[in-house]
Amino acid sequence: LLLGYLCGVLAGPDPRQREALIRLEASMQTGGQLELSDAERQLDALLFKLKREEMARAPFPPAVHFFKARDLIRASPVFSLLQKMPKGGALHVHDFSMVDVEWLVKNATHRPHCYMCSTDNRSIRFIFSSRWPKPLPHCSPWILLENLRAKMLNTTDFDDSIVGNMTLFTDQDPDAVYPSQDVVWDRFEQAFLAVWGLVTYAPVFRDYYYQGLTELYADNVMYLELRALLPEIYELDGSTHDAAWTLKTYQEVTRRFTADHPDFFGARIISTIYRGVNASMMTRAVEKAMELLRDFPDILAGFDMVGREDRGRPLWFFRDVLSLPAERGVTLPFFFHAGETNLQGTDVDQNLLDALLMNTSRIGHGFALLRHPVAKELSRKRGVAVEVCPISNQVLKLVNDLRNHPAAALMSENHPLVISSDDPGMFGASGLSYDFYEAFVGFGGMRSRLGSLKELAMNSIRYSSLTPEQQQVALTLWQRRWDTFVSENAF
Amino acid sequence: LLLGYLCGVLAGPDPRQREALIRLEASMQTGGQLELSDAERQLDALLFKLKREEMARAPFPPAVHFFKARDLIRASPVFSLLQKMPKGGALHVHDFSMVDVEWLVKNATHRPHCYMCSTDNRSIRFIFSSRWPKPLPHCSPWILLENLRAKMLNTTDFDDSIVGNMTLFTDQDPDAVYPSQDVVWDRFEQAFLAVWGLVTYAPVFRDYYYQGLTELYADNVMYLELRALLPEIYELDGSTHDAAWTLKTYQEVTRRFTADHPDFFGARIISTIYRGVNASMMTRAVEKAMELLRDFPDILAGFDMVGREDRGRPLWFFRDVLSLPAERGVTLPFFFHAGETNLQGTDVDQNLLDALLMNTSRIGHGFALLRHPVAKELSRKRGVAVEVCPISNQVLKLVNDLRNHPAAALMSENHPLVISSDDPGMFGASGLSYDFYEAFVGFGGMRSRLGSLKELAMNSIRYSSLTPEQQQVALTLWQRRWDTFVSENAF
Ligand SMILES: [Zn+2]
Ligand SMILES: [Zn+2]
Numbered sequence: 001l002l003l004g005y006l007c008g009v010l011a012g013p014d015p016r017q018r019e020a021l022i023r024l025e026a027s028m029q030t031g032g033q034l035e036l037s038d039a040e041r042q043l044d045a046l047l048f049k050l051k052r053e054e055m056a057r058a059p060f061p062p063a064v065h066f067f068k069a070r071d072l073i074r075a076s077p078v079f080s081l082l083q084k085m086p087k088g089g090a091l092h093v094h095d096f097s098m099v100d101v102e103w104l105v106k107n108a109t110h111r112p113h114c115y116m117c118s119t120d121n122r123s124i125r126f127i128f129s130s131r132w133p134k135p136l137p138h139c140s141p142w143i144l145l146e147n148l149r150a151k152m153l154n155t156t157d158f159d160d161s162i163v164g165n166m167t168l169f170t171d172q173d174p175d176a177v178y179p180s181q182d183v184v185w186d187r188f189e190q191a192f193l194a195v196w197g198l199v200t201y202a203p204v205f206r207d208y209y210y211q212g213l214t215e216l217y218a219d220n221v222m223y224l225e226l227r228a229l230l231p232e233i234y235e236l237d238g239s240t241h242d243a244a245w246t247l248k249t250y251q252e253v254t255r256r257f258t259a260d261h262p263d264f265f266g267a268r269i270i271s272t273i274y275r276g277v278n279a280s281m282m283t284r285a286v287e288k289a290m291e292l293l294r295d296f297p298d299i300l301a302g303f304d305m306v307g308r309e310d311r312g313r314p315l316w317f318f319r320d321v322l323s324l325p326a327e328r329g330v331t332l333p334f335f336f337h338a339g340e341t342n343l344q345g346t347d348v349d350q351n352l353l354d355a356l357l358m359n360t361s362r363i364g365h366g367f368a369l370l371r372h373p374v375a376k377e378l379s380r381k382r383g384v385a386v387e388v389c390p391i392s393n394q395v396l397k398l399v400n401d402l403r404n405h406p407a408a409a410l411m412s413e414n415h416p417l418v419i420s421s422d423d424p425g426m427f428g429a430s431g432l433s434y435d436f437y438e439a440f441v442g443f444g445g446m447r448s449r450l451g452s453l454k455e456l457a458m459n460s461i462r463y464s465s466l467t468p469e470q471q472q473v474a475l476t477l478w479q480r481r482w483d484t485f486v487s488e489n490a491f
Numbered sequence: 492l493l494l495g496y497l498c499g500v501l502a503g504p505d506p507r508q509r510e511a512l513i514r515l516e517a518s519m520q521t522g523g524q525l526e527l528s529d530a531e532r533q534l535d536a537l538l539f540k541l542k543r544e545e546m547a548r549a550p551f552p553p554a555v556h557f558f559k560a561r562d563l564i565r566a567s568p569v570f571s572l573l574q575k576m577p578k579g580g581a582l583h584v585h586d587f588s589m590v591d592v593e594w595l596v597k598n599a600t601h602r603p604h605c606y607m608c609s610t611d612n613r614s615i616r617f618i619f620s621s622r623w624p625k626p627l628p629h630c631s632p633w634i635l636l637e638n639l640r641a642k643m644l645n646t647t648d649f650d651d652s653i654v655g656n657m658t659l660f661t662d663q664d665p666d667a668v669y670p671s672q673d674v675v676w677d678r679f680e681q682a683f684l685a686v687w688g689l690v691t692y693a694p695v696f697r698d699y700y701y702q703g704l705t706e707l708y709a710d711n712v713m714y715l716e717l718r719a720l721l722p723e724i725y726e727l728d729g730s731t732h733d734a735a736w737t738l739k740t741y742q743e744v745t746r747r748f749t750a751d752h753p754d755f756f757g758a759r760i761i762s763t764i765y766r767g768v769n770a771s772m773m774t775r776a777v778e779k780a781m782e783l784l785r786d787f788p789d790i791l792a793g794f795d796m797v798g799r800e801d802r803g804r805p806l807w808f809f810r811d812v813l814s815l816p817a818e819r820g821v822t823l824p825f826f827f828h829a830g831e832t833n834l835q836g837t838d839v840d841q842n843l844l845d846a847l848l849m850n851t852s853r854i855g856h857g858f859a860l861l862r863h864p865v866a867k868e869l870s871r872k873r874g875v876a877v878e879v880c881p882i883s884n885q886v887l888k889l890v891n892d893l894r895n896h897p898a899a900a901l902m903s904e905n906h907p908l909v910i911s912s913d914d915p916g917m918f919g920a921s922g923l924s925y926d927f928y929e930a931f932v933g934f935g936g937m938r939s940r941l942g943s944l945k946e947l948a949m950n951s952i953r954y955s956s957l958t959p960e961q962q963q964v965a966l967t968l969w970q971r972r973w974d975t976f977v978s979e980n981a982f
Binding site: 013017025375408 | 891892938
């Protein structure tokens, strides 16, 4: 198509030819081919007007660290519209960071039998127990929170300090608090461990997941693919449940939630393991995933590894283990994190190509994709969508000004991609709207229009692990909500 | 080529196939197709080893603001090697920022008849005059520097304060000193005006340009295309010279310099005008450029506009004026700055496409090119090289961590590009080695090797305004210096 224009162009700046090239470029972007209805065009015009005002704001929120930009975003009319918009599915969210940490503190830590200790490196740990729990190495003696709170006149400050330990979000200058990737990842992992003892307690586990779905639903997200570690879940008496129980519980709570909210489509689970493990642990994890896939084909979507890519073993290290399913004639879909790195040309930087060689269904982050033209072409040609998580990449210090995020280039050429939130609880975000805002305003500038948003929402169903039949049902449900959204907001 | 691999790949992670894809990707990058000699391969191995050590450094210099990274870079063995490397030509450098400002202070301001005043907005202005000059609006009364310095015991602090006014470089935290693009551009323009009265004084003008060539030569750069405003140059008695005189002086000094340094190839001038002017001023500028091109075809290469793109008029505003040469049957080559912006989808953001539609010979910066797939394709297909100036883009706050610079992606697919320094004097840099360092270490990571450097150097001749015959001569000269460099450093 473009080549056709190349010769004519040399003649000089003909305004009609210029118009044609501008339109051609606009049509190449995400959503650029969509035909809009009259009502959609009206809403698009409104959105364009709002966006023009947004572009003139100083500071421009996508150029600023999300912790400083959050209040600006909350005040934005574009953001309000994005909140109301049916966004389809969230395809890259982690199990223990899907809920606002305020909820965890106000709800979980206020339950009876909740013990807390403070670690040597200034983090905290929790456990629920019917008896006084055994001391934890490198942690202060356990304190029973109900006893401690009973002695306080006002527990607000105390609760706030707990909140601060379970999220990266801070009111201080984030660049001063987290001067390097090492520091922010260390704090990230500590916050994760702080949450661990709360969310792996069976009663909290169920409520936490239900609350996670509630927050997504409130943000007009209708479907979830959750990356879940499926850890042992414990009861008050110390007894534990295995991964099958955990997976079944996800299924039960999802069913209960969809029964309570019929216009929520559902959720599926991607089983994950920490990438720092050795080959034999990885083998057990892959075998377990195959077994769970056999027993729970409806809820289990596939397999992935989690943890900091730059510090973990590269995918290629596990190539034999990851070939096990194929060798045994089992299809275990992979949803690998890959290319969440700035270390170009290192072993870890090969993960993108290796994920594709191992037939990954999607790519988590793919931040380095632009620097890998072969991997990029494979991802495009095979329709292996990139799960773009703008706020996560900014908070974890891969990119500063989100206008320079590689997905801005990917969106300009309609590369298969979806927008997701990774760990909204850790980042002080919630649902998908904040990440949609960064993508729509930051990546797209004045260029992304309503069509881009529509395509991004549809991509989240198209590139989900749902069967074609399920996708059809989900798309119909989404389309109904989209039409309502358009008619209610186009004026 | 890639498509051939697509089907086979689906079979699974065959190590040989993987190797082939990795090699394919490596061959796609800048310099990826070059065959290296034995000596080059030896030097490449050394460079690879040095680079591996470089990648492990914390902080990693390309991730840090250049003002904080400069000392780190100076201590780098990779940088030492880059300094010795024959880099070919510098194709994007501006007239009054090509020399270390220390030289200006130590040399120019210490000459007799030099007057200085301080502006209301805390900048400074200079003039040389045989009589006491007329007062300048918004400036303090003039001070004759020789009188002032005669009263000082020690002029070092005073000279340092002058230096500080003529460069953006600072020892303080650059993000605190320059919190926004507006602030840094304002200081940039003030520093430019501070330099103005010194460098437009005829005797300084000649020496400044000679010194600029000296600094490039010392950095093993053999050719220059200088963007020059060709302003009126004044003498001590207030009389002035016109643009033709200025251009002829560039030619004379260049001839003198190449006579003094036979292995320096030469220089050409790209006539520039401030983009803030109105259409009739632009018309006069274009007509003047055509006239100068007729009279000085050897030294004048073409035409461009300068100043902050985001604040100036877009190229399309001047489309009629810029069509004048073609209408009159005159070839006036354009070398437009375009896409030095983060404001995607705005009028100014169309400059990239418009520059190409107006048949620009190269693109200055092209920072936004990745977000414009049609412009990118045109630039690639037509061989319109992008002049990439990494340090400039970082200091002027388009990008923070240079690993996220769009040229990292462009280099991974061998897009036509050259590395240049824009305004080294303003940025505390000198020559091309600092920018080559950022490109080689920051854009390329472990992936760029000696071949990339070789291709970048050759690109600077290939995409110059020189005739094919001149390019051949320049390439031969360069190759001789390259061979010496390789044999002296491969051990
Ligand atoms: Zn993730
Ligand atoms: Zn420039």
